[in-house]
Amino acid sequence: xSSNSLKLLLCTVLCLLVRSNSQTVHKRFEYxxxxxxxYLAQKDGSxxxxxxxxxxxxxxxxxxxxxxxxSQKGAIWTRTPISFDWWEVDIMFKVTGRGRIGADGLxxxxxxxxxxYNGDVFGSSDRWNGLxxxxxxxxxxxxxxxxxxxxxxxxxxxxxxxxxxxxTQLLSGCLRDFRNKPFPTRARIEYYLNTLTVHFHNGLTxxxxxxxxxxxxxxxxxxxxxxxxxxxxxxGLADDHDVIHLLTSSLHSTQQTGGQQISTADQQKLSQExxxxxxxxxxxKEEYRKEHPDEVRDKEGExxxxxxxxxxxxxxxxxxxxxQIQDVMRDLHKKVDEVIGKQSNSLSLLSxxxxxxxxxxxxxxxxxxxxxxxxxxxxxxxxAMTTNQQIVINTIAELKGFIIEVSRKSDAVxxxxxxxxxxxxxxxxxxxxxxxxxxxxxxxxxGVSQRLSAQAPAxxxxxxxxxxxxxxxxxVAAAGQLLLMFLYSVYKERKEAQAKKFF
Ligand SMILES: [Ca+2]
Ligand SMILES: [Ca+2]
Numbered sequence: 001x002s003s004n005s006l007k008l009l010l011c012t013v014l015c016l017l018v019r020s021n022s023q024t025v026h027k028r029f030e031y032x033x034x035x036x037x038x039y040l041a042q043k044d045g046s047x048x049x050x051x052x053x054x055x056x057x058x059x060x061x062x063x064x065x066x067x068x069x070x071s072q073k074g075a076i077w078t079r080t081p082i083s084f085d086w087w088e089v090d091i092m093f094k095v096t097g098r099g100r101i102g103a104d105g106l107x108x109x110x111x112x113x114x115x116x117y118n119g120d121v122f123g124s125s126d127r128w129n130g131l132x133x134x135x136x137x138x139x140x141x142x143x144x145x146x147x148x149x150x151x152x153x154x155x156x157x158x159x160x161x162x163x164x165x166x167x168t169q170l171l172s173g174c175l176r177d178f179r180n181k182p183f184p185t186r187a188r189i190e191y192y193l194n195t196l197t198v199h200f201h202n203g204l205t206x207x208x209x210x211x212x213x214x215x216x217x218x219x220x221x222x223x224x225x226x227x228x229x230x231x232x233x234x235x236g237l238a239d240d241h242d243v244i245h246l247l248t249s250s251l252h253s254t255q256q257t258g259g260q261q262i263s264t265a266d267q268q269k270l271s272q273e274x275x276x277x278x279x280x281x282x283x284x285k286e287e288y289r290k291e292h293p294d295e296v297r298d299k300e301g302e303x304x305x306x307x308x309x310x311x312x313x314x315x316x317x318x319x320x321x322x323x324q325i326q327d328v329m330r331d332l333h334k335k336v337d338e339v340i341g342k343q344s345n346s347l348s349l350l351s352x353x354x355x356x357x358x359x360x361x362x363x364x365x366x367x368x369x370x371x372x373x374x375x376x377x378x379x380x381x382x383x384a385m386t387t388n389q390q391i392v393i394n395t396i397a398e399l400k401g402f403i404i405e406v407s408r409k410s411d412a413v414x415x416x417x418x419x420x421x422x423x424x425x426x427x428x429x430x431x432x433x434x435x436x437x438x439x440x441x442x443x444x445x446x447g448v449s450q451r452l453s454a455q456a457p458a459x460x461x462x463x464x465x466x467x468x469x470x471x472x473x474x475x476v477a478a479a480g481q482l483l484l485m486f487l488y489s490v491y492k493e494r495k496e497a498q499a500k501k502f503f
Pocket of ligand 1: 140
């Protein structure tokens with residue numbers, strides 16, 4: 001009997017294991033539904049497997065869907081319908097303009113038919129059947145909620161409501177500024193098992209890990225065999241709308257691959273096709289090199305130039321240093337959130353224990369009143385602990401504010417450093433600003449860590465059973481400070497060396 005039940009248990013566990021294994025997602029890059037630099041467009045201007053029109057222009061590096069001129073519209077669409085049910089599309093794009101406000105925006109489409117190249121909805125057709133993920137720059141309804149990222153589903157019958165910026169029609173969305181960022185912005189749109197997930201990368205860094213969830217929507221039914229497209233439009237105000245890459249991957253569960261496995265003949269045909277395409281591309285690259293020897297040499301010499309100039313090397317180091325600072329700050333941010341979570345957890349636990357102890361009193365009227373004997377700590381300790389918790393939480397809030405400030409400052413420094421790099425030199429003003437910014441940063445980190453360390457000993461004796469902040473946070477703050485001091489000293493050394501060279 002017991003051996004039978006043991007077998008049953010074993011079987012259940014095995015079944016569960018098999019089931020959990022079978023839900024793994026397999027991702028396959030689909031080159032026929034993707035484009036990316038270099039050689040994004042071929043010599044004749046065409047983009048392999050894609051068709052574009054309207055005011056769109058493709059170059060080797062990007063597709064400009066709509067240029068920063070009034071009333072421009074353009075779009076690019078896949079030539080063939082999508083042959084798989086579930087997919088992930090990563091779009092890297094830049095929306096840039098001189099104005100504080102831009103227009104109109106850019107859209108990603110998955111629709112049952114290809115849209116127009118000069119339609120009414122961000123360059124594509126209205127009354128589409130399928131999905132539009134719209135990056136709406138211009139605030140038509142004046143509710144101060146643009147630029148906005150949103151998904152709008154349509155069954156081919158509805159007209160997009162520009163007046164309300166689609167507020168009544170959207171499936172979901174998030175408020176994200178995607179204009180004029182130091183690095184290209186990105187969106188990762190995933191459609192898997194009828195769940196639509198959109199992640200957004202704000203372009204403040206070029207770190208692959210910086211995607212944030214914009215939204216997730218379940219029970220989304222899209223038509224099968226649709227087309228991918230991108231479109232953009234300008235209005236009275238105008239931005240450049242450039243797409244640097246669109247990378248498509250098909251998603252398969254193991255169960256599905258069993259059902260959808262392609263025959264070996266098909267596989268061979270596909271790989272042959274791919275080889276031929278690669279060969280053609282190499283040939284074209286070779287031809288291009290022959291025809292443009294100067295340009296190619298420039299391209300290859302690009303990195304030599306980078307290392308040759310002292311100013312540029314310095315800038316690169318500053319960039320790297322700031323990137324590292326941002327990484328540390330992100331970690332610190334996470335840690336602080338964890339600590340806040342733990343603190344509020346323990347606080348609520350303690351309040352629960354306290355209220356339980358008080359609740360017991362009236363239930364036993366015959367007995368003498370109990371002065372919280374259930375608690376392992378005295379009333380004074382309890383009060384001291386709550387005060388201490390409050391101080392710790394305040395300090396953490398301050399620290400959090402400071403981290404946000406640091407992040408804002410480093411963004412500003414990055415932006416100004418980027419500007420200087422664009423101008424091809426390092427102006428003394430920029431250097432001064434950088435130095436000020438870094439020393440301010442150093443002082444602030446020093447101040448906060450001193451405060452933390454000053455409070456840590458007072459906190460230690462009062463909360464024996466609750467996890468205190470001081471440990472990890474202090475360490476990370478100290479590490480951040482050390483890093484900053486190191487970076488600053490490296491920077492100063494370089495500056496002095498350069499100054500010596502000049503005089
Ligand atoms: Ca709008
Ligand atoms: Ca709006």
